[in-house]
Amino acid sequence: MTTAVTPATDPRSRVDGLGWVSRAVFPDDRVGLTVGGALPAGHRAVARYAVVPSVTRARFLVPLGAPRAGAASLLAYNALRPPKVRALRAALGGLARLGGAGLAPFPTLTVSVPVGAPVAELLLTERLAAALGGTPLLAACGVRPPDPNVKPTLQLFTVDGRPRGYAKIGWNDATRALVTAEASALRALRAVTGVVDHPTPPGLLTETAWAGQAVAVIEPLPRDVRGVPADDPPRIAALLAVARRGEPAGTPRPLASSTFLTRLAAQAERAAQAEPAGTRAVAAVAALARRHGDTAVEFGHWHGDWVPWNLGTHDGRLVAWDWEHSGPDVPVGFDLAHDAFQRSLVLRAEPAAVAAAAVDGQMDRHGAGLGLGPAQRRLVADAYLLEMWLRTWRLADAGAGWNGALHPALLDVIEKRHSD
Numbered sequence: 001m002t003t004a005v006t007p008a009t010d011p012r013s014r015v016d017g018l019g020w021v022s023r024a025v026f027p028d029d030r031v032g033l034t035v036g037g038a039l040p041a042g043h044r045a046v047a048r049y050a051v052v053p054s055v056t057r058a059r060f061l062v063p064l065g066a067p068r069a070g071a072a073s074l075l076a077y078n079a080l081r082p083p084k085v086r087a088l089r090a091a092l093g094g095l096a097r098l099g100g101a102g103l104a105p106f107p108t109l110t111v112s113v114p115v116g117a118p119v120a121e122l123l124l125t126e127r128l129a130a131a132l133g134g135t136p137l138l139a140a141c142g143v144r145p146p147d148p149n150v151k152p153t154l155q156l157f158t159v160d161g162r163p164r165g166y167a168k169i170g171w172n173d174a175t176r177a178l179v180t181a182e183a184s185a186l187r188a189l190r191a192v193t194g195v196v197d198h199p200t201p202p203g204l205l206t207e208t209a210w211a212g213q214a215v216a217v218i219e220p221l222p223r224d225v226r227g228v229p230a231d232d233p234p235r236i237a238a239l240l241a242v243a244r245r246g247e248p249a250g251t252p253r254p255l256a257s258s259t260f261l262t263r264l265a266a267q268a269e270r271a272a273q274a275e276p277a278g279t280r281a282v283a284a285v286a287a288l289a290r291r292h293g294d295t296a297v298e299f300g301h302w303h304g305d306w307v308p309w310n311l312g313t314h315d316g317r318l319v320a321w322d323w324e325h326s327g328p329d330v331p332v333g334f335d336l337a338h339d340a341f342q343r344s345l346v347l348r349a350e351p352a353a354v355a356a357a358a359v360d361g362q363m364d365r366h367g368a369g370l371g372l373g374p375a376q377r378r379l380v381a382d383a384y385l386l387e388m389w390l391r392t393w394r395l396a397d398a399g400a401g402w403n404g405a406l407h408p409a410l411l412d413v414i415e416k417r418h419s420d
Contacts (some may be wrong), residue, residue: 009037011109018051018058020146024137025154025173028122029210030045032112043112047120050103052092062103062137064095068241068413070103073140076155076163076220080227081311092344110331124210127415128167128217130157131206137164149400151175156217162222165205168215168366174398183207183216184325198241199311199320202222218321224318225312230347234310234336234362238370239316243332244298249371250332254377256293260329261285264386271393279392280411284386287418298371304412306335307342325391333370333380334387336362345405352409356385356417385414 010033011022026033032040035055037046048064062070069268074093078086113122120126129137139154155169170176186204186253203219244250257260268285271278304325312319341363344355363377372380392406 004062004066004314009034011035015146016056016058017023017143018055021061021141021143021152024152024169024213025124025141026111027213030114030117031122032110034110034112035107039110039112042114044115045112047111047125049109049111050106051109052094052103052106055107058143059318060092060143061109061141061155062092062106063140064100064103064108066138066157066159066161067097067102068101068137069157069159070140072163072408073138073155075139076223076237077225080225089150090187095196107212121247122337124167124169124319125154127208127210128154128206130217131208132156132217139167147206149403160309163223165217165220167217170216172399174395174400176214177394177398178324179214179216180207181326182218182322184321186216186218187229191196192245193245195241197237197318198245199318200314201319201323202321211212213390221312221321222314224331225314228308228318230308230310230314232311234339234366235318235365236336238331239306239335240321240370242303242306242320242335245301245390250298252296252298252376254290254294254296255331255383258299258329260299260331260383261289261293263329264288264383266388267390267394271390271397274397275393277408279414281386281389281393284389284411284414286322286417287383287415288386291418292356292375292382295375295379296374297379299329300332301328302326302334302338304335304338305342306339307346308339321399330387331376331380331383332375333363333367334371334384336366336370336385336386337381341384352406353413356381357412359384382414383419385410385417389414 011018012033023098030129032043038224049061051058052060052062062073071093074089074096078089083353089218113119114344119245120130125137127137133157137156140157152169156167157163183234186276192198205217205219207216223368239366265285270280272282303320305322310322337359340358341355344358359381363381367377389410392403396402
């Protein structure tokens with residue numbers, strides 16, 4: 001009989017980021033996790049991680065036992081990170097190259113399983129190693145505060161430090177839906193080859209259901225990929241390539257007869273059944289139809305989270321990742337609107353009303369490049385803002401909680417725009 005790990009040494013009992021990540025990555029209670037304590041009776045150790053910088057302030061889980069993999073987990077894609085984070089990771093990567101001795105000042109998290117237990121059944125890294133060809137893999141993981149809208153992501157490396165993939169873990173309804181959506185989007189993008197100006201997406205390596213979770217392993221980015229600057233101007237040709245996927249420009253269709261408006265109305269009705277504020281969304285969809293129903297606009301795909309921090313360059317080509325909100329049948333220009341909205345909301349920490357005004361400004365400056373006249377630009381902006389509130393509701397309804405920056409402020413903004 002095995003002995004249960006005590007809450008004092010098992011980080012899964014914690015309510016902070018380390019506890020949240022540990023529960024997502026090691027959900028099976030047959031797996032022992034100990035920090036600074038003895039292994040459960042009858043267990044054998046199968047992996048060790050340095051908890052950096054401490055248990056109470058954990059930010060990284062760095063794999064031990066393979067110095068090159070540990071160093072790579074801290075140094076890979078460091079050029080994409082902010083300068084302070086880059087400097088810290090570079091210093092830690094130097095220590096990791098020394099192996100366990102270099103990371104000895106940090107607490108050690110030991111993973112153990114009962115002797116004779118099927119490791120591939122209990123550990124996600126073993127399951128994924130088998131799915132990706134059988135080569136042993138080590139995993140590193142960033143640690144963030146608990147967030148029901150965030151997915152723990154394992155960076156997978158071979159023993160010699162070669163990046164093998166990113167395993168995104170959907171652990172609740174909201175994040176399972178996002179992981180599944182991104183896997184679907186990347187499968188569809190396999191057919192989009194040779195399209196001029198289309199950004200290169202990472203490939204989908206495998207997708208699996210495991211311990212009640214949805215897991216998708218995404219191909220590593222090119223080693224020398226570089227992030228685009230935060231003030232990078234909109235890449236209109238790339239936005240059009242994403243929208244059209246190599247097809248000719250679509251014939252504009254009136255909003256009133258579009259399947260997009262039908263979907264928007266159906267989602268608002270579902271929101272109204274689940275949430276009092278949803279009745280305001282129903283009214284907003286009706287107002288959108290009254291105001292813009294006769295306006296014709298081109299419909300197409302969108303990336304869904306087109307922002308500078310999801311874009312990079314490699315060999316002169318644009319690279320785009322994080323396709324979890326991608327989808328078809330939206331007004332062309334949604335990605336342009338999203339870019340302006342998120343730069344304002346996230347980078348400049350401006351309120352929803354200011355972010356909405358930033359959308360209008362960006363549409364006025366660059367909408368013509370997408371073939372949008374003044375009426376179409378206002379339609380795209382108004383429809384995008386409503387789409388964003390419905391996305392916020394979908395995530396909240398799936399257990400992620402409300403985004404305080406968008407609810408109820410974004411509904412207030414939408415209603416004021418329709419009354420102007």
